[in-house]
Amino acid sequence: MDSPINSQKTVSDDDEIDYSVKPEFYDSDLDDKDELWMISKRDGRPSDAVLSCPACFTTVCLECQRHEQYVTQYRAVFVVNCRVDKDTVLQEKGMPSKIGKRRRDSEMQETDSAESEKVNRVFCSACSTEIGVVDGEEIYHFFNVIPSEP
Template sequence: MEEKQGKEAMEAMEEEPEAMDHQELVSSDDEIDYSIEPEFYDPNLDEKDEVWVRKQRKGHGSDAVLSCPACFTTLCLDCQRHEKYLTQYRAMFVMNCKIKMDKMLPQEKRKPKKLKSDTKSGSKPRGNTETDEIYHPVCCSVCSTEVGVFDENEIYHFFNVLPSYS
């Protein structure tokens, strides 16, 4: 019995569809009444947003507004662009970020470069020979995408973000 019903359904699907009336093919745009202002439209929204951002920045300028590359959530309104690595930023005040304090990124041991004059004269390089820096991963609190690191000086270093310049 079930096989017979299944065959009938398949045969009905294989038949050519009936000719459609052209009056039924109406764009949804034709049904919208543009003379009535939409309920959720606010023509002053851009100005309100600008006032909010200025209040958040407290009068400070910023090199960019940083957003998560995966979900576009705003992460930082006040940051400085790295002088050498133009896609990296640092900031002290962020939003929508969580620090993974239980994880530490591999410690980087940096040795200062020896100058040619130092090697010839036999003098030792200035400063520490090795510096241990501790970094914790920073993730977007909305989608958990890793966007940067947090250092022991409580500075956020962003390298996986979308900057928007204003």
């Protein structure tokens, strides 16, 4: 069996780092700066979560409210990185009581009926994953997103 050449002389990368020099890409105040940026974007208003696309992790909402009954659903007025499909109008009876895959498939349908609320599908603008719907009052209802602490 052959043994690795100079296996006794292998040096860790850690041994080659000069800790007396401040790292070029390190900013000890970055978390504080990020928090101030987020507060300025929300004008000081609280948010239940920051929402991201489940496929590509692109941020789609900085300020939202969690649904009272369905904790994996959120609603928002201000969104980013979202594309609305205005060509396809869906209808939902009793919107937004529950928007989930089963209900979306069985009760949401293309229609022009005036008795139900009309909604349009919302997609991530980066990867085109469907992440929710927007209603006629321009309130976004997210049901396919990843929440993180604000």
